[in-house]
Amino acid sequence: MATYRKRGYKPKNKAERENQIESESTTAEVFNTLDEGASSTEEFLSKYQKPIFGVIIAVAIVIFAIIGYQKFIQDPNEVEAANEMNQAQQFFDSAIEASGTEQDSLFKRSLKGGNGKFGFEDISSNYSGTKSGELSNYYAGISHLNIGNYQEAIEYLDKFKAEDEILTPIAKGSIGDAFLQLDQPEEALDYFVAAANLRTNDFTTPKFLMKAAVTAISLKDGEKAEKYLNRIKDEYPNSIEAKNADIYLGQAEAL
Numbered sequence: 001m002a003t004y005r006k007r008g009y010k011p012k013n014k015a016e017r018e019n020q021i022e023s024e025s026t027t028a029e030v031f032n033t034l035d036e037g038a039s040s041t042e043e044f045l046s047k048y049q050k051p052i053f054g055v056i057i058a059v060a061i062v063i064f065a066i067i068g069y070q071k072f073i074q075d076p077n078e079v080e081a082a083n084e085m086n087q088a089q090q091f092f093d094s095a096i097e098a099s100g101t102e103q104d105s106l107f108k109r110s111l112k113g114g115n116g117k118f119g120f121e122d123i124s125s126n127y128s129g130t131k132s133g134e135l136s137n138y139y140a141g142i143s144h145l146n147i148g149n150y151q152e153a154i155e156y157l158d159k160f161k162a163e164d165e166i167l168t169p170i171a172k173g174s175i176g177d178a179f180l181q182l183d184q185p186e187e188a189l190d191y192f193v194a195a196a197n198l199r200t201n202d203f204t205t206p207k208f209l210m211k212a213a214v215t216a217i218s219l220k221d222g223e224k225a226e227k228y229l230n231r232i233k234d235e236y237p238n239s240i241e242a243k244n245a246d247i248y249l250g251q252a253e254a255l
Contacts (some may be wrong), residue, residue, distance in 0.1 A: 064150060085123055092107070120139045150179075196208035222250075
């Protein structure tokens with residue numbers, strides 16, 4: 001057990017003298033080690049002072065650059081892009097409700113712009129780093145799909161990368177629609193299946209499972225079609241697609 005010794009304590013025998021010498025020696029060694037460590041640190045800092053400060057300054061510049069970009073470039077661009085997109089969005093919404101040549105005309109105006117505002121194509125290219133620029137890829141793709149520009153539809157929809165529960169699978173499935181119109185059903189089937197699996201919800205999942213099943217039937221692949229149709233019946237029994245699943249199951253089983 002350690003014992004407390006008063007200052008000026010004198011050892012009473014040889015054993016105590018040896019313990020005191022050993023203790024003092026250990027203490028001295030510890031302080032010497034600390035002194036050596038401090039000296040080494042000072043030497044290191046002295047030797048590499050300029051590179052260290054250079055790294056610190058570089059990191060600070062990067063941080064301030066990011067903050068400055070966000071505040072003075074990104075944020076204003078977001079606002080500007082949203083303002084530009086408002087008119088194109090109005091053309092698009094009107095096109096959805098219209099029909100015939102009027103619908104085509106409105107979709108084209110949504111793509112090219114009007115009333116002094118950009119259309120989806122220009123917003124996509126001029127504001128590519130903004131949310132509105134990303135959404136413009138989706139709307140441009142759907143607009144091109146509706147007016148029969150299938151290759152352009154695929155290009156824009158493929159650029160749409162936003163993480164959205166509904167729009168993301170619709171964009172993927174719409175690429176399938178474009179490939180189907182280009183008479184490439186194998187590619188269409190791949191995109192319908194991908195769209196169905198991209199998100200799990202009661203709207204897009206059964207919708208694209210049905211498209212996948214119908215496409216598989218057209219390709220004479222009854223096994224795949226049955227798999228997609230049975231999944232609709234088992235997992236989405238209340239969906240619109242489930243009501244017609246048995247009709248297509250009969251076709252699939254007959255293949």
